[in-house]
Amino acid sequence: MASVRTNKETGRLFFDFWYKGLRCREFTKLTDTAENQRKMEKMLKHIEAEITLGSFEYSKYFPNSKMLQKFESTKTDCASAGLEPSENDAPLFKEFAEEWLFENVVRWKRSYTANIRGILDNYLVKTFGEKKVSCITKGEILKFRSSLAKVTNGKRLSPDRINHIITPLRMILNDAADRHHFTTPFLGIKQLTVADSQVDPFPLKEVWQVINNVPKHFMDYYIVRFFSGMRTSEIDGLKWTYVDFDRREILIRETLVRGLIESTKTVGSARxxxxxxxxxxxxxxxxxxxxxKSEYVFCTAKGTPFNYSNVTSRIWYPTLKKLKLKPRRPYQTRHTAATLWLASGENPEWIAKQMGHTSTKMLFTIYSRFVPNMTRMDGTAFESLISADAFLLREAL
Structure with missing residues (x-):
């Protein structure tokens, strides 16, 4: 809504209104008095009326305004995009993106919000910030996506990462198109094909090799990782309040993502x-x-939870290299638990519950080639499988 406001630093009055999708602040030399307020409010009513009638000429009221350049630039952009003047009455991408973020942050986890914030700041606003949302074309989006695939500083973004960058752009422009009545430029633009996640579990012999060769104070951490199927965020954020020794259960209720305690990945992940x-x-x-000394099960000497990147670079990969084992992401410990359960003949429904899957469908999709048979359903087969090799655990314990 248009208004007459006061600059807190100078005490001078200024106009604050929207025109052609841009927020306009035009400052004056008038001091904040009742009479000056009335004069400016009267003038503002004329401006609003002319904007409504389509007869407003910005240069007539503010001939020396810096906004004139922005309007001319926007007019040129939209003309090159083949848009009619009636389609130009939409905000700049950077302004609409901020509004979109503000409206959605209430339903997102803090870690996801931080991720979207990073994508906006590092990629989207830099590229589209000064363009009106209605003037962004399909060609520009495709060109931007192609630029993301180029090698920069010896590194290339993966198709999956590129899709994650393009997704908020799609959401923003689709929302803008709905609100400002233009056709979304994302029609016909599909996501890049992403190769299926590589499932590369450790054989049981290698599991014990890893456990026996990590630093002693990390042995129990990796025993739990390999034989529980927990995600990294789940085990790193595990608190003692969720460990029930009487029932022999680990309750998954929270996760640790980017140093922040969040709810579980999905509703089904709480298990x-x-x-x-x-x-x-x-x-x-x-x-x-x-x-x-700490509410966290696995923690540093100061009682703070482990830092994922630090443990991965200083413990995980050096151990695999020392053992001359194929480099694998730490997430493979979760896949290893699933395949060991399957190999021992545990019931798929029981395994799915342990993993936090809502059905066995994902289990068969991901681990189908690791399913020999399905007979048991209570965890005893898995217990027998790993107990048979438990003697491999070094005597240092």
């Missing part, structure tokens, strides 16, 4: 994981180490 023997014993040993 109770049955502790196998090695996991239960590992957690009991860990409790003796950290139970009295």
């Amino acid at each position: 109770a994981i049955a502790m196998s023997g090695p996991v239960c014993e590992a957690l009991k040993r860990q409790y003796r180490k950290t139970g009295a």
Whole structure:
């Protein structure tokens, strides 16, 4: 809504209104008095009336305004995009994007909001910020996407990462098109094809090799990782309040993402994981180490949760290199748990619950080639499988 406002620093009055999708602030030398307020409000009513009738000439009221250049630039952009003047009455991308972010942040996790903020600042606003949302073309979007695929500083963004950058652009422009009555430029633009996630679990022999060769104070951490199917964010954010030794269950209720405690990835991810023997014993040993000094199960000497990047670069990859094992992402510990459960003959429905899947469909889609048979349903087969090799755990414990 248009208004007459006061500059807090100078005490001078200024106009604050919207025209052709741009927020306009035109400052005056008038001091904040009742009479000056009335004069400017009267003038503002004339401006609003002319804008409504389509007869407003910005240069007539503000001949020396810097906004004139912006309007001329926008007019040129839209003309090159083949748009009619009636289609030009929409905000700049950077302004609409901020409004869109503000409206949606209430329903997002803090970590997701931070991710979207980074994409806006590092990619989208830099490219489209000064263009009106209605003037962005399909060709410009495709050109931008292609630029993301180029090698920069020896690195190339993956198709999956490019899709994650393009997705908020799609959401913003689709929303803008709906609100400002223009056709979204995303019609016919499909996401890039992404290769299926590589499932590369560790054989049980290699699992014990890793456990036996990480630094001693990380052994229990990796026992729990390999034999519980927990995600990195789940185990790094695990608190003692969610470890139930009486029921031999780990309750997944929170995650640690970018140093922030969040709710679980999905509603189905909130679950109770049955502790196998090695996991239960590992957690009991860990409790003796950290139970009295931190709310987190696995933590630093200061009681703070592990830093994922630090543990990965200083513990995980050096251990694999030392053992001459193929480099794999730490997430493969989750895949390893699933395939070991399947290999031991556990019931797929029980496994799906342990993993936080809402059905067995994903289980069969991802791990189909690791399914030998399905007979048991209570975790005892898995217990027998890993217990048979438990003697491999070094005596240092």
